[in-house]
Amino acid sequence: MKEKHYLSPLLEPKSVGVIGASERENSIGHVVVRNMLDAGFRGRLFAINPKHESVLGVPCHKTVEDVPHRLDLAVIAVPAEKVLTVVESCGRAGVKAIIILSAGFSESGPRGATLERHVVEAARRYRIRLLGPNCLGIMRPELGLNATFAHVSALKGTIGLISQSGALVTSILDWAKPSNIGFSTVVSLGSSSDIDFGEILEFMISDPRTESIIMYVEGIRDARRFMSALRGAARVKPVLLIKVGRHPQGARAIRLHSGSVSGDDAVFDAALRRAGVIRLYNMGQLFAAANALFAHFRPRGNRLAIITNGGGPGVMAVDRAADLNIPLSEFSEATMEKLNAILPHGWSRANPIDMLGDADVERYQKTVQAVLEGPNVDGVLVMLTPQAITDPTAVAQAIVEVERTADKPVVTCWMGDELVREGRKAFEAAGIPTFRSPEPAVELFSHLSAYYRNQKLLMQTPASLSHLKPPSIESARLVIETALAERRKVLNEMESKALLAAFRIPIAQTVVARSATEAMVLAEEIGLPVVMKIDSPSIIHKADSGGVRLNLGSLAAVRTAYQEILEDVRRNKPDAAINGVAIEPMILKRNGRELVVGVRRDPVFGPVITFGEGGNRVEANKDLAVALPPLNNYLVHDLIKSSRVASLLGEFRTMPPVNMEALEFVLLRVSEMVCELPWITTLEINPLIVDEHGAVAVDARVTVENVSPSVDRYAHMAIHPYPSQLTSTWTQPEGTIVTIRPIKPEDAELEVEFVRKLSSESKYYRFMNTMRELPPAMVARLTQIDYDREMAFLATIPGEDGVTEVEVGVCRYAVNPDGESCEFAVVVADDWQHRGLARKLMGVLIETARNKGLLYMNGVFLANNERMLKFVQGLGFVLSSDPEDSTVKLGVLALQD
Incomplete structure (x- = not known):
């Protein structure tokens, strides 16, 4: 039901x-x-x-x-x-x-x-x-519902459309009708004063009529719900999204139009990548991508092969691919041998493949076939210019035949108009994306291949804390609480580094001197040479105020530097409050790269992590890579790879590659700080010096603010971390240790094997049918969960090899959209029934729902499942008959007193 x-x-x-x-x-x-x-x-x-x-x-x-x-x-x-x-x-x-x-x-x-x-x-x-x-209103074509004042209607179809602009809705519908593209649902949100993206997305997730989703976004109000729903939708359906307001002028226009806050566009982009959606930038790209999805265009990577009968168009395509960081396929030796046998002696012998201007139907067909069959190719762009010997229509028909049996996407670009018109029509009829120029063809491949890359990011469920070298959260909190008690929001350098040290990030030791004599004593204790820096909550960039001296190798130099720093700062920043002068060892790393790792608060998505080139170049180079926490190794690697400084971290000139493990460790620890310390508003480690031996935070600055206590310890974050703190063990009388832990995407095989071994009766009572095996879409839905909206606990025991796990039970709840109640389900392996496991799992589940602040837990049970009915009554559920279905009983458990 x-x-x-x-x-x-x-x-x-x-x-x-x-x-x-x-x-x-x-x-x-x-x-x-x-x-x-x-x-x-x-x-x-x-x-x-x-x-x-x-x-x-x-x-x-x-x-x-x-x-x-x-x-x-x-x-x-x-x-x-x-x-x-x-x-x-x-x-x-x-x-x-x-x-x-x-x-x-x-x-x-x-x-x-x-x-x-x-x-x-x-x-x-x-x-x-x-x-x-x-707003413009809503349409549900299948139901005959058109509650809008639009002068164009939607055809019946499978695309769900959500837009904050009614004008965009009418434009999209006007384009879609002649293209015979239909919609399951069309929603114009308008001001979103009550119902927003999140709730409409949640409806579309469960709507069987909706197979893919198009969104036009100006700004959002509830980042957690938006991300939760967006990630939930993208797990099961392709989502295309246009986000406007990328620049300050556009953001101002949005505030006037819908009252929405658009936030930093780089952060929004990072959020969309993490949500597994396709971001598009104009209506042309939207129409092309929607057409491609409608034709079930499914790339599986981003390595592109380009085939052309003209050198110039091929170069245009290569340039656009380089702009978009789309790598060109490197052909294998076997593919090159095939191409050498097919193509004339003067062909380009590289990607793009220039088949020369006399390429005929057979040359096109065999070349495309050879490239599609080869490794290292994720998609093919086939281009044609109407030259004397080439028949554009016949070539198009040949490409259509080849594409029918291909397992990789094919995009086409037939340049020109009258001579190539029939060829384009052949592609459109076959559902093959076709363009008039190379650039939009490459853009389409880029966007849809990025979708599948982003799906990998979506799969990541990092924990809030790692188990290796656990941080001292309590000492970090004490540092912050002390500063806030003194009504300070800016931590001094020693306090900032104390936070880093609490999270095991290597730091350069810092002490503060309040006189020239004290400076000399401390410098001698630390060991020369030293660095001296002004310690002032009023000064962010110390060097700009004259407050930094480097590589001081004698005590006389230390004494002189102390006086000079105070004089320069008082002259350049007369109003600055001065605590003293900080002294730390001079870090000399011949092969060191100066990097910056930061945290800032986005007005929409909350804390974000930034990474890039550090030192004095931070202000000049604001192009930092951005990621939403929490991070794990995969996400950290992706963040580093997406930064401009990535190319300098490998072997560079005479320098060996940096210790990537040490760099990744720092980024993971900063992610943990973000998760566990909601008071942090900004953090900057600059420079973080990394070489082949390790990483050290030379300078750090942290600002904090008071936050209201919350039931949800991660309420400040847009993405809920993997709740590793909910893992527990339960020992059976005979000594078997059962681990009860939240589910992860990697548990897909465990779930499939668990359901496969259930008896027909157990399957029927759990799923209300006797399916042999879980369908892939259901496996994804059950294992790739959002811990903010639902929770699932696995019960596992060690496998025979002592390393692998065997699933013996699972329970789960899903929060209803009212935010107050949840639906639950529980199932235990047949050979583990009558051993108290179901009751143990339900106890964990009920306690978790109660701690989340939910008021009720609901269940739907088959009326003939007497054992289950007796079990839930024993847990305190109140049963009632379903007024619409006599085969079903409804149960409700009050969670709060």
Whole structure:
């Protein structure tokens, strides 16, 4: 039995009322009623307007309270100043969801923002869900639902479209119709004052009609819910996304349009990569990618082979590939032998393959076949310019035949117009992406191949803390609490380094001198040569204020430097508070690379980690790589590889490669700091000097602020870490140790094998059918979970080899969209039943849900599963019959006293 989604009244309504329905041509109320009638809405439609007896043949009621039927959905098309009264009326009439098409709210200034707030408060008071205001509405073509004022409709199909711009929706629908591309759901969010991306995405995850999702994003309000839903959607369906407001001018325009905060674009980009989605930058790319997905275009890597009959176009494609960091395939010896046998002596003998201007159908066909069959190739771009001997249409038909049996994607570029038109039509009919110029063809391959790279990032579930060299979180907290108790938000260098040391990051020892004599004593203790730096909470860049002296090799030099630093700083920064002068050993690493590792707070996504070239070049080179924590080894490696400084970390001139393990260790520890210390607002390690022997943090600066205590220890983060702290063990009477731990994506094979060995009865009671094996999509859904929205615990025992694990039980809950309750399931291997494992697993699950602050745990059970019914009653569940299905029992457990 599939429970109705709580947004069903909005997206699957049985009854709809149009408030503001009108007989006036082209008025919003008129267009909505006409659209509903033209779409053939299957439910009951009501018009509401005191000025009309009927609208387009639909009987009209004076108010929503006069409608002789409780409405699932009310579409409001009245002036903004009347909306609050209408919403109150909807509340009294028992309406479950409303769409406010009207403009004139937060986008129109403070007065409109106040009105919007009152409207939202009224809707919440009556438990009404609200879409908008200032939106185009929604479409569900399969249901005959077109509750919009658009002048274009959507065809039935499998794409879900969510947009913050109604104008973009109409443009996309206008493009899609002649291309015969259809939609399962179209949602215009408008101001997102209540329902936002996250909830619509959650609906589309479970919607069987939706196979892929297109999103137009200006800004988001709830990063955790957005990322949670986006990652959940991208695990099971391709997601294409256009994000605007990449520059400050665009961000300002967005605030005026929808009131959204767009945040730093580099951070948003990092979030999308981590969410496993395809980011696009313009409508042309969106249409091309949607077409390709619609044709089931599935790249599996990013190494591109280019085949052309003209050198110039091939170079254009290579240039664009280089811009996008798309590597060209390096052909194997076997592939080169095949190509040498196929192609004339003067061919390019490299990628791109220039077949020369006299290439005919056979040469094209054999060349494309040879390249597709070879290793090191993830996709092929086939290009053609209409030259005298070449037949563009015949070549296109040959490529179509080759592509039918290919297991790698083929993109085509037939340059020109009249002579190549029929060839392009052949590609379109076969679902092969085709372009007029090389650049967009390479861009399409780049975007869709990046999707599969990003899917690997999506699979990563780093823990908040590693088990090797555990940090001293308590000492780090004490440093922060001491500073905050003294009403300081900027930690001095010694305190900042104390935080790093607590997380086992190697540091250069620092002490602070408050006189020239003390400076000499401390320098002698540390050992010459030393570095001296001003210690001031007011000064970020010490060198700019004259507050740094390097490589001081004598005590006389130390004494002189102390006086000079104070004089220079007082002259350059007269208002700066000075604590003293910090002294540390001079780190001399002949092969060292100066790097910077940072943490900053994004207004949307919270803490992010930055990495790049350090030293004095940080300000000049702001192009730092960005990643969202938590990180693991795979994600750290990806962060380093995506930075511009990556090329300097290997063997460089006379320098050996750096110790990558030491660098990765520092980045992992910074990620742990971000997870466990929510007080940190900024952190900068600059320089972090790394050479072939290791890494050392020479200078560090941390700022902190007070945070409110939260039930969720990771509430400050957009992505919930793997909750390793929930792992426990349970010893059986005969000595078998059972490990109970949260599930991970790597557990896919364990899950498949576990379900495979279940008896038919156990499978039936768990899945309500007797499937032999879990389908791949279900395996992904069960193992790749978001720990913020759901939790699953495996019970495992050691395998016969003592190394591998064997799954003997699993339990899970999924938080309902109301955020207050969850659905649970539990199943135990047949040979482990009657041993107390199910009760132990349920105890862990219930306690976890209780600690999360959930109020209720719900379950759905087969009425004939007497053993399960007795078991859950023993746990305290209250059972009731399902009013719609006599074969099912419903259970509810109150989690809070």
